[in-house]
Amino acid sequence: MNNILETQGLFHDFSGLQVLSDVNLHIREGERHAVIGPNGAGKTTLFNVVTGTYAPSRGQVFFKGRDVTGLPPNELSRIGMGRSFQITSTFGRLSAFQNIRLAILSKRGIRFSLFRSVDKMLEITHETDAVLERINLTAERDRAANALSYGKHRALEISLALATDPELVLLDEFAAGMSRDETHYAVELVRRLTEGKTVVLIEHDMDVVFSLADRITVLHHGEILATGTPAEIRQNQAVKDAYLGDLEV
Amino acid sequence: MSTVVPRLGWAAVAGALAVLPAVVGPYYTNVFVTFAIFAVFSVSLNLLLGYTGLFSFGHAMFFGAGGYGTALALKHVSGLALLPAVGAGVLAAVVLALVLAPIVVRVSGTAFAMLHLAFSQVLYVLALKLRAITGGEDGIGNFPIPPLNIPGVASIPMKDSPQNFYYFAIVLLALSLWLMWFFTKTPFGQVQLAIRENARRTDYLGFKVPQSKAVIYLVSAAFAGVSGSLYGLFHNLVSADGAFGALVSFAPIINIMIGGIGSFMGPVLGTALFLVIEEVTSRFTERVELVIGLIFVLGIMFAPLGVLGTARKLRQKWRADREARASVRRTA
Amino acid sequence: MDQTTAMYVAQGLHGLAYGMVLFLIAAGLNVIFGMMGILNLAHASFFMLSAYIGFQVVSITGNFWLALLLAPPATAICGVLMERFLLTKVHAFGHMGELILTLGVAQIILAAVKGVWGTESLPLKMPPILEGRLTLAGLDYPIYRLFIIALALAILAIMSLLLYKTRLGKIVRAAVSDAGMVNALGINIPLVFMLVFGIGIWMAGVAGVAIAPILTVFPGLADQVGMDAFIVVVTGGFGSLLGAFVVSIIFGLLSSYGVQFFSQFASVLIVGFMAVVLAIRPNDLFGAKDA
Numbered sequence: 119m120n121n122i123l124e125t126q127g128l129f130h131d132f133s134g135l136q137v138l139s140d141v142n143l144h145i146r147e148g149e150r151h152a153v154i155g156p157n158g159a160g161k162t163t164l165f166n167v168v169t170g171t172y173a174p175s176r177g178q179v180f181f182k183g184r185d186v187t188g189l190p191p192n193e194l195s196r197i198g199m200g201r202s203f204q205i206t207s208t209f210g211r212l213s214a215f216q217n218i219r220l221a222i223l224s225k226r227g228i229r230f231s232l233f234r235s236v237d238k239m240l241e242i243t244h245e246t247d248a249v250l251e252r253i254n255l256t257a258e259r260d261r262a263a264n265a266l267s268y269g270k271h272r273a274l275e276i277s278l279a280l281a282t283d284p285e286l287v288l289l290d291e292f293a294a295g296m297s298r299d300e301t302h303y304a305v306e307l308v309r310r311l312t313e314g315k316t317v318v319l320i321e322h323d324m325d326v327v328f329s330l331a332d333r334i335t336v337l338h339h340g341e342i343l344a345t346g347t348p349a350e351i352r353q354n355q356a357v358k359d360a361y362l363g364d365l366e367v
Numbered sequence: 368m369s370t371v372v373p374r375l376g377w378a379a380v381a382g383a384l385a386v387l388p389a390v391v392g393p394y395y396t397n398v399f400v401t402f403a404i405f406a407v408f409s410v411s412l413n414l415l416l417g418y419t420g421l422f423s424f425g426h427a428m429f430f431g432a433g434g435y436g437t438a439l440a441l442k443h444v445s446g447l448a449l450l451p452a453v454g455a456g457v458l459a460a461v462v463l464a465l466v467l468a469p470i471v472v473r474v475s476g477t478a479f480a481m482l483h484l485a486f487s488q489v490l491y492v493l494a495l496k497l498r499a500i501t502g503g504e505d506g507i508g509n510f511p512i513p514p515l516n517i518p519g520v521a522s523i524p525m526k527d528s529p530q531n532f533y534y535f536a537i538v539l540l541a542l543s544l545w546l547m548w549f550f551t552k553t554p555f556g557q558v559q560l561a562i563r564e565n566a567r568r569t570d571y572l573g574f575k576v577p578q579s580k581a582v583i584y585l586v587s588a589a590f591a592g593v594s595g596s597l598y599g600l601f602h603n604l605v606s607a608d609g610a611f612g613a614l615v616s617f618a619p620i621i622n623i624m625i626g627g628i629g630s631f632m633g634p635v636l637g638t639a640l641f642l643v644i645e646e647v648t649s650r651f652t653e654r655v656e657l658v659i660g661l662i663f664v665l666g667i668m669f670a671p672l673g674v675l676g677t678a679r680k681l682r683q684k685w686r687a688d689r690e691a692r693a694s695v696r697r698t699a
Numbered sequence: 700m701d702q703t704t705a706m707y708v709a710q711g712l713h714g715l716a717y718g719m720v721l722f723l724i725a726a727g728l729n730v731i732f733g734m735m736g737i738l739n740l741a742h743a744s745f746f747m748l749s750a751y752i753g754f755q756v757v758s759i760t761g762n763f764w765l766a767l768l769l770a771p772p773a774t775a776i777c778g779v780l781m782e783r784f785l786l787t788k789v790h791a792f793g794h795m796g797e798l799i800l801t802l803g804v805a806q807i808i809l810a811a812v813k814g815v816w817g818t819e820s821l822p823l824k825m826p827p828i829l830e831g832r833l834t835l836a837g838l839d840y841p842i843y844r845l846f847i848i849a850l851a852l853a854i855l856a857i858m859s860l861l862l863y864k865t866r867l868g869k870i871v872r873a874a875v876s877d878a879g880m881v882n883a884l885g886i887n888i889p890l891v892f893m894l895v896f897g898i899g900i901w902m903a904g905v906a907g908v909a910i911a912p913i914l915t916v917f918p919g920l921a922d923q924v925g926m927d928a929f930i931v932v933v934t935g936g937f938g939s940l941l942g943a944f945v946v947s948i949i950f951g952l953l954s955s956y957g958v959q960f961f962s963q964f965a966s967v968l969i970v971g972f973m974a975v976v977l978a979i980r981p982n983d984l985f986g987a988k989d990a
Contacts, residue, residue, distance in 0.1 A: 224572045
């Protein structure tokens with residue numbers, strides 16, 4: 119059993135404020151792993167360090183066995199890591215089609231192509247349309263991302279992270295701001311789209327966590343409090359204390 | 368059917384351009400050449416501004432480099448042919464862009480704009496002060512303008528033949544325009560747009576943003592160089608003011624603002640309109656600054672999207688209104 | 700001191716005087732950018748406008764001191780009007796909008812001064828008291844330039860006092876750091892902005908009247924001195940008043956000694972200096988204030 123993602127002794131501080139302390143994360147290949155914790159626990163910072171937004175103050179990140187500490191996001195994307203954002207971050211004035219197409223172009227290594235007309239690249243168009251179909255955005259194909267309804271915009275957001283076909287995808291509160299129904303729908307979407315991939319998700323919604331996660335890591339004040347299966351975490355006293363019993367679902 | 372109409376349209380335009388000198392006479396032919404030069408220059412800036420979101424106040428740098436490159440090449444290399452001379456101008460602009468690229472692609476927004484203002488000032492001062500090379504305030508004038516040599520076919524004189532020069536310039540400029548248009552239609556053109564919309568996400572999707580910006584920067588500079596080179600040939604004079612002066616720096620921005628930033632042809636329309644405004648107001652006042660200033664101030668306050676942009680917004684609004692009314696009728 | 704040393708010292712004082720004037724302009728620009736994120740491209744134009752208004756006052760009253768007293772506030776009012784009625788309308792378009800707007804205003808001011816006063820160089824006579832030279836230890840130096848240095852230092856002292864010893868100053872410093880927070884604390888941020896903007900332009904206005912007797916009043920003033928001030932702000936670091944001060948002095952000295960010994964390359968040297976600084980730390984300078 120391989121750890122597709124590992125952090126060793128990860129520390130990070132912002133101008134003296136210690137946000138991550140000795141974080142040793144082990145993500146197994148193929149699993150769906152949730153990272154939970156109260157606000158300010160350091161979850162997004164962990165994501166940022168892992169995905170290359172910034173290099174950690176101390177410690178290392180290993181991806182597929184290779185030390186990738188401090189590599190920039192674009193390089194990590196190219197070696198198989200994808201990431202979605204809690205606050206929707208798409209290409210606002212471009213259409214849903216153009217948004218996804220960019221991911222497909224990158225996946226195919228077409229990043230500096232200057233001599234062909236992109237609209238005439240039928241394979242790209244077909245592949246993009248296929249993705250749009252899988253996320254039910256075919257009707258909104260030519261609508262600007264900013265003009266999509268919230269739920270569909272979030273679907274686009276998640277899909278952008280997945281369209282480059284990464285082996286590991288990090289989803290930051292993918293269901294943020296969604297209603298009950300929208301969340302159920304989103305969970306099914308994520309389950310479908312991440313078949314065969316490894317997923318790490320930051321989540322607040324315990325319904326989502328327990329529906330999707332194989333294992334859970336609890337972060338508190340920048341430290342890992344516990345790691346284990348949902349059942350184990352439910353029983354864990356330290357976790358319960360930290361959350362004041364909020365884990366009861 | 369769908370490709371026939373546009374093709375007919377372009378054929379008509381080509382035809383009109385072919386007979387223009389005969390129809391409008393020498394004065395307006397020259398005005399048209401000026402228009403074409405500045406249209407290409409403005410579109411080249413729009414590649415940076417409208418398509419990539421990089422705002423440069425000093426695009427005149429590359430225009431001037433093109434002019435000086437060509438003028439110096441013709442002055443010092445005896446027997447240099449016409450096209451290579453233009454090439455020298457383009458090369459000068461591209462080299463300049465290569466030198467600046469490492470700095471400018473790592474900044475954005477205000478920083479980018481101000482850096483360019485500063486750099487173009489540097490070049491202006493250099494052009495003025497390095498008299499030995501650039502001729503200082505007087506510039507380089509009366510350099511030889513070779514004929515256009517099509518080997519085995521013809522040698523078309525350019526120097527005192529405004530008509531020949533017109534055709535030469537128009538062909539080169541139309542080609543430039545088409546190349547830039549094609550550039551925006553490539554996969555890389557999509558990356559440009561992505562950078563404009565969300566540079567961070569572009570990075571996360573696996574694209575190398577600084578390098579991509581550099582490519583766009585070079586392409587934009589090259590075409591500014593073409594227009595600058597032709598401008599120098601057109602006047603048979605390249606000088607600090609004509610190449611790097613404030614008007615040259617502001618003109619493309621004005622043209623883009625008037626015509627509309629979000630479309631390819633917007634700057635072309637803006638160039639035409641601004642030329643008309645200039646012609647008209649110059650009969651009433653010498654105060655070019657006033658006109659420019661008012662366009663900037665009133666434009667950004669009341670019509671920031673320019674003519675085409677505002678037109679598009681209005682059209683969208685009408686369409687949305689129509690849809691709203693239609694849906695009310697349906698549910699009634 | 701001997702002749703050569705005296706010459707060096709004199710050149711140094713020339714440079715110091717010019718540097719001080721630059722600082723007066725740069726300081727305002729700096730604080731405005733630091734607090735509002737606006738690079739006011741019309742700043743130097745207001746500097747020039749004040750010189751012209753000063754000229755007009757002297758033409759009418761023959762009194763330099765009156766010009767120094769009245770022209771800067773008059774100019775400051777124009778500046779505040781621009782900020783209130785024009786700048787606020789273009790915030791939605793971000794920095795590009797502000798740049799274009801202030802650029803437009805700069806052009807309009809240029810057209811206005813040309814229209815009202817023509818394109819010739821106009822003299823502004825310094826007050827009789829300040830004419831003449833001071834002889835000290837073998838150095839023979841024009842009093843007026845010493846006056847400029849003293850004036851600038853006095854304003855600097857007053858501003859520092861205001862900034863560091865008064866409640867208002869504390870508010871302004873906080874606003875430069877985090878305007879949003881200060882606003883959240885219930886302080887009328889637009890009013891603070893207006894005040895700071897006004898004072899910044901006032902300082903530029905004082906600089907305009909002060910340097911007019913030396914440079915004369917002409918339409919190219921804004922471009923000439925403005926470029927220098929801009930270079931100072933950029934290399935000194937946006938938001939760093941001390942940086943701007945140090946660079947102003949260096950700049951003044953460079954341009955003064957440069958003119959003496961490098962003649963035509965002085966300006967190239969200076970701009971080269973800026974390019975080098977920018978090449979080394981472009982993000983440092985702009986990073987904090989960039990979107």
